[in-house]
Amino acid sequence: MGLLNRLFSISNTRQQSPTSSSCSPPQQDQNISTANGSDAIAFDSQLQAILANYPKELAARYHEKSPEFLQALVLAHQGEDRQALDMLAKLAIDEQDDLFDYELGLLMARHGHEQKACNTMRSCLSQNPDHLLAAETLVILLVGLKKNDQALELILQMLLEERNDTFCHAQLASLYHIQQDDDLALKHCLEAIKAGHDDPNITLLAATLLEQNNQLEQAEALYAQILDGSGAKIGLYLAEFLMRQKRELNKVLDTFNTASLQEPDNPRWQLRVAQTQIARGSKRKGLALLRAVLNDQRLSETLRQEGQNLLKQHS
Structure with a gap:
């Protein structure tokens, strides 16, 4: 969160x-x-x-x-x-x-x-x-009052006073990410994780930023640490990463199919199934599912845009 x-x-x-x-x-x-x-x-x-x-x-x-x-x-x-x-x-x-x-x-x-x-x-x-x-x-x-500078000043002072390094680095990672300073956000994410911070949100942020920097091996290692309770052989965040990398697509497809059964009201996983089918070469089947899921009003706008971009690529 x-x-x-x-x-x-x-x-x-x-x-x-x-x-x-x-x-x-x-x-x-x-x-x-x-x-x-x-x-x-x-x-x-x-x-x-x-x-x-x-x-x-x-x-x-x-x-x-x-x-x-x-x-x-x-x-x-x-x-x-x-x-x-x-x-x-x-x-x-x-x-x-x-x-x-x-x-x-x-x-x-x-x-x-x-x-x-x-x-x-x-x-x-x-x-x-x-x-x-x-x-x-x-x-x-x-942050809610748009006083990010005061928030940064508070946490930087706490870090200077060695109040709790783990807490401070995690807070700074979030604050710098809000300010779109992702280099500093990543730096503090990794410092927090190194210090033992186990908040999956910080781990996810670090993995996402590492992936954006094309540091794929480090990103994959962090995605693998995020437990989602799905019971699948690979976690959902790791599955999404592997899907983007077009790797282990059979395992990835099994993971998303399981998630779709466990969360039938969440169209995210149907979208992921469609994307994985297309990546595996099952274009007709994948595009049919993609068109269906794009009509689902429960799909978030971010995911809808992602699906629409994929549909345009294969039109």
Whole structure:
């Protein structure tokens, strides 16, 4: 997922961490837990599910927060934003730490108050410069506000301060790609991967840029690392690369046929089947399928243009 696409999903799903919290549920007082034990269990289950997606060290700190703060957190994840904001507003000053700022900033962002959200995320980072979720969210917000230079300045400063090299290189790769500086984007992609970053989006970006630079062996190695859950002998991104290179087309065709069966509502794979058939020399069969899939309204414009260009070549 790209930076902009994550803007409003991050508050619901959070950026996945390589490790998740194994802490036990926090003790709740009578202000939150009702007399019904099942309600307390449900609350604790929701809290655990939320914190499981936070970095381990942050999750441990959330367990030390007050019951009122934790209730506001759960309410926000239930979509009860007004109630969550009301509860946060009533918290004592000594509770308004970096965790408070982060959650408040997410609520502001979700309601379209991007500049206020930026200020709140900056406040979070001033209290805890190593709060990577806040840094990532601030980058997303700044990009959305067309303040890319500020986003770059933030991450470059974090890199200079050695906050987290892996995180910083991945963020810089995305930012430079947005600015269409693909040489620097590739440089930071490879630095992030070398440092152990395992986000498939960064791996895909690096592979794509390497392929564009005709560094095909390195590109293929990275495409092969991207797992897609299809269960095919070769991954879908690797299959698309091999299709473009006109290699191993029988295996590629099997992969796309499997994907078409697994995702019958996704015309991308029917397009790939058609392209592979044409590349294999089954022109009549491939062109018939290509014409059919181009009439599918679910096909994205980018893929439609790709298919139309191929059709023109064989007209």
